[in-house]
Amino acid sequence: xxRQPEMAEVDRTEYVFGExxxxxxxxxxxxxxxxxxxxxxxxEDESDTFQRTVGAGYTYADQIAPNxxxxxxxxxxxxxxxRGSYFDLDDDWDxxxxxxxxxxxxFKKSLAGQAxxxxxxxxxxxxxxxxxxxxxxxxxxxxxxxxxxxxxxxKKLSYTGVPEELRPKTWQLLLGYxxxxxxxxxxxxxxxxxxxxxxVQQVFNTGLDEQMWHQISIDVPRTNxxxxxxxxPIIQKALERILYLWAxxxxxxxxxxxxxxxxxxxxxxxxxxxxxxxSVDDLDPETVPQxxxxxxxxxxxxxxxxxxDGIQDNYIxxxxxxxxxxxQLQDLCTRLDRNLVEHLRSEGIEFMQFSFRWMNCLLMRExxxxxxxxxWDTYISEGPQGFSAFHVYVCAAFLNYWKEQIxxxxxxxxxVFLQALPTADWTEKEVELILSEAFLFQTLxxxxxxxxx
Amino acid sequence: xxxxxxxxxxxxxxxDSGVGKSNILGRFTRNEFNLESKSTIGVEFxxxxxxxxxxxxxxxxxDTAGQERYRAITAAxxxxxxxxxxxxxxxxxxxxxxxxxxxxxxxxxxVSQIVIxxxxxxxxxxxxxxxxxxxxRQFAEEKKLLFIETSALDxxxxxxxxxxxxxEIYRQHAEQTTLQADFAQIKPSQGQTISFTQxxxxxxxxxx
Ligand SMILES: Nc1nc2c(ncn2[C@@H]2O[C@H](COP(=O)(O)OP(=O)(O)OP(=O)(O)O)[C@@H](O)[C@H]2O)c(=O)[nH]1
Ligand SMILES: [Mg+2]
Numbered sequence: 001x002x003r004q005p006e007m008a009e010v011d012r013t014e015y016v017f018g019e020x021x022x023x024x025x026x027x028x029x030x031x032x033x034x035x036x037x038x039x040x041x042x043x044e045d046e047s048d049t050f051q052r053t054v055g056a057g058y059t060y061a062d063q064i065a066p067n068x069x070x071x072x073x074x075x076x077x078x079x080x081x082x083r084g085s086y087f088d089l090d091d092d093w094d095x096x097x098x099x100x101x102x103x104x105x106x107f108k109k110s111l112a113g114q115a116x117x118x119x120x121x122x123x124x125x126x127x128x129x130x131x132x133x134x135x136x137x138x139x140x141x142x143x144x145x146x147x148x149x150x151x152x153x154x155k156k157l158s159y160t161g162v163p164e165e166l167r168p169k170t171w172q173l174l175l176g177y178x179x180x181x182x183x184x185x186x187x188x189x190x191x192x193x194x195x196x197x198x199x200v201q202q203v204f205n206t207g208l209d210e211q212m213w214h215q216i217s218i219d220v221p222r223t224n225x226x227x228x229x230x231x232x233p234i235i236q237k238a239l240e241r242i243l244y245l246w247a248x249x250x251x252x253x254x255x256x257x258x259x260x261x262x263x264x265x266x267x268x269x270x271x272x273x274x275x276x277x278x279s280v281d282d283l284d285p286e287t288v289p290q291x292x293x294x295x296x297x298x299x300x301x302x303x304x305x306x307x308x309d310g311i312q313d314n315y316i317x318x319x320x321x322x323x324x325x326x327x328q329l330q331d332l333c334t335r336l337d338r339n340l341v342e343h344l345r346s347e348g349i350e351f352m353q354f355s356f357r358w359m360n361c362l363l364m365r366e367x368x369x370x371x372x373x374x375x376w377d378t379y380i381s382e383g384p385q386g387f388s389a390f391h392v393y394v395c396a397a398f399l400n401y402w403k404e405q406i407x408x409x410x411x412x413x414x415x416v417f418l419q420a421l422p423t424a425d426w427t428e429k430e431v432e433l434i435l436s437e438a439f440l441f442q443t444l445x446x447x448x449x450x451x452x453x
Numbered sequence: 454x455x456x457x458x459x460x461x462x463x464x465x466x467x468x469d470s471g472v473g474k475s476n477i478l479g480r481f482t483r484n485e486f487n488l489e490s491k492s493t494i495g496v497e498f499x500x501x502x503x504x505x506x507x508x509x510x511x512x513x514x515x516d517t518a519g520q521e522r523y524r525a526i527t528a529a530x531x532x533x534x535x536x537x538x539x540x541x542x543x544x545x546x547x548x549x550x551x552x553x554x555x556x557x558x559x560x561x562x563x564v565s566q567i568v569i570x571x572x573x574x575x576x577x578x579x580x581x582x583x584x585x586x587x588x589x590r591q592f593a594e595e596k597k598l599l600f601i602e603t604s605a606l607d608x609x610x611x612x613x614x615x616x617x618x619x620x621e622i623y624r625q626h627a628e629q630t631t632l633q634a635d636f637a638q639i640k641p642s643q644g645q646t647i648s649f650t651q652x653x654x655x656x657x658x659x660x661x
Binding site: 214215218219221222223225231253254256257258260315317318319352353356357360361365412415416419 | 470471487489491492494495496497500513518522525526529
């Protein structure tokens with residue numbers, strides 16, 4: 001459904017309807033596919049919810065729900081005495097939905113019958129989505145609050161996306177930074193954070209590695225220049241410290257351009273809880289308490305370290321990891337669509353020319369930040385192979401997505417097209433389509449070709 | 454839509470990270486400048502068509518990543534290049550000192566008759582100048598390089614730099630060969646772009 005500008009005037013929540021309503025066939029089929037392929041959870045109740053979540057298209061929930069939830073919260077503020085946490089707020093939640101419907105109905109009077117019907121069904125879908133989202137958050141919460149977090153379970157849940165507000169903790173657990181044992185967690189966390197800050201002090205007090213520092217200092221201002229957050233000195237200084245300490249501690253690779261990009265989804269995600277209304281993109285870091293900022297910096301460092309541990313071969317001398325992945329991508333694409341690969345070849349295009357960056361920056365340069373974060377939910381829950389082996393399947397699905405456009409272009413137009421793909425408006429919807437396809441490719445080709453492992 | 458041109462020249466942009474390669478390319482091909490552009494990962498590609506001596510020349514420009522770690526993959530793009538803009542930053546002497554290393558890279562991976570232009574960029578930063586024009590010019594003469602100072606920021610000499618190198622390439626090759634137009638018909642031979650690689654020296658450069 002087209003977004004109707006008037007909707008925004010009726011009620012802010014209506015806007016959400018217009019923009020995100022409707023269950024895209026591809027995404028729901030994604031979940032059906034995943035549901036049919038993924039190993040089913042053992043206990044019955046769980047598998048039931050899994051199916052329901054799947055069927056109702058959880059896909060859009062992450063986009064929609066933050067608005068919803070914040071709204072719900074502000075309504076709570078207005079109606080003092082209502083319940084505290086939104087996780088156990090079924091009544092209030094429903095009330096909010098009704099409220100939408102009523103406002104929506106007012107609005108609908110001015111629309112033709114057809115639009116009315118579709119709005120109604122959207123409202124219904126919306127309601128379903130919200131309920132699913134709530135039950136999903138509850139499921140995550142239950143796993144996260146356990147005395148000892150069941151990582152396998154958390155992985156399974158996270159594969160199809162992590163609710164925004166639970167993402168920091170989920171990522172940190174799955175990356176092996178937070179201890180699954182709740183009792184020990186706080187103490188080890190405090191120790192790790194201190195260790196980071198001590199490390200920073202130490203490396204900056206012993207003579208600078210000029211060359212390394214030079215490269216980092218010219219890359220930090222060139223990091224996500226399209227996002228306002230990264231132009232702030234507080235963030236830039238934090239990036240410098242994180243990157244420099246990591247580089248000194250990993251002399252086999254040192255700092256390699258592109259690693260600066262990789263730290264930012266962590267910064268972005270860990271800052272999220274500090275954002276009230278606007279996007280984290282526009283957050284003024286001065287509004288974040290200093291101690292929190294220090295903690296976020298340390299957490300981002302350790303999570304970056306965990307991430308890079310799995311893909312160090314991408315950044316050491318001669319970058320063998322990337323060469324291997326580019327070869328795998330070409331191999332996989334040849335199996336998927338020989339015509340596409342043949343067209344590229346006949347136009348004189350080498351995979352290296354366009355996919356080197358895909359590997360080096362994990363597609364971060366190709367899709368918006370929000371999409372990267374959603375992709376990482378899946379990568380992180382894939383375990384150590386997520387950012388390497390599974391990434392190749394994702395790249396194959398990504399290339400596949402553009403194949404019809406590519407096939408009618410010549411050398412020059414393909415090069416120009418592939419280095420600035422029209423993904424600026426991408427949301428999780430497109431990304432989940434890509435991920436679902438990647439998952440399918442992996443299922444189809446993983447066992448078939450030993451060298452793709 | 455096939456555009457028309459008489460010749461197609463492949464040019465590479467090389468030099469240390471941060472000297473302004475991507476910005477000079479943006480200025481030349483899109484008339485854009487970005488104080489905070491992203492670093493280049495691997496290579497980026499752009500084209501622009503200009504007229505030299507009444508001939509329509511299409512420049513196919515490969516902007517490479519400057520960091521040492523990328524040397525292995527960027528060197529592959531020297532193959533088939535007929536021109537190179539070797540850039541440094543006039544406010545950063547280290548980038549000027551790096552020029553010799555880049556010349557060695559070219560010697561190793563490019564065809565011997567490649568036309569090289571030494572480009573001192575960021576000449577708008579007058580108060581920060583650390584490499585004198587005379588010194589660089591003299592060095593260029595010794596090494597038989599073209600020389601110019603530019604600013605991608607205020608556009609000084611950007612057009613001229615490309616015009617000069619393309620003219621020089623055109624004249625050298627016009628002398629050597631009677632190249633007939635329609636390069637559009639020729640398919641690249643080794644997965645590289647169309648260029649003057651159909652030259653005797655090709656065998657030498659294919660080692661990379
Ligand atoms: N003052 C000034 N700044 C410039 C000029 N050209 C580039 N810059 C700035 O220098 C920085 C680096 O420019 P880039 O074009 O990204 O440098 P690069 O050589 O492509 O760097 P890599 O991609 O890392 O190899 C950016 O902040 C630019 O805005 C110039 O002519 N004058
Ligand atoms: Mg660049």
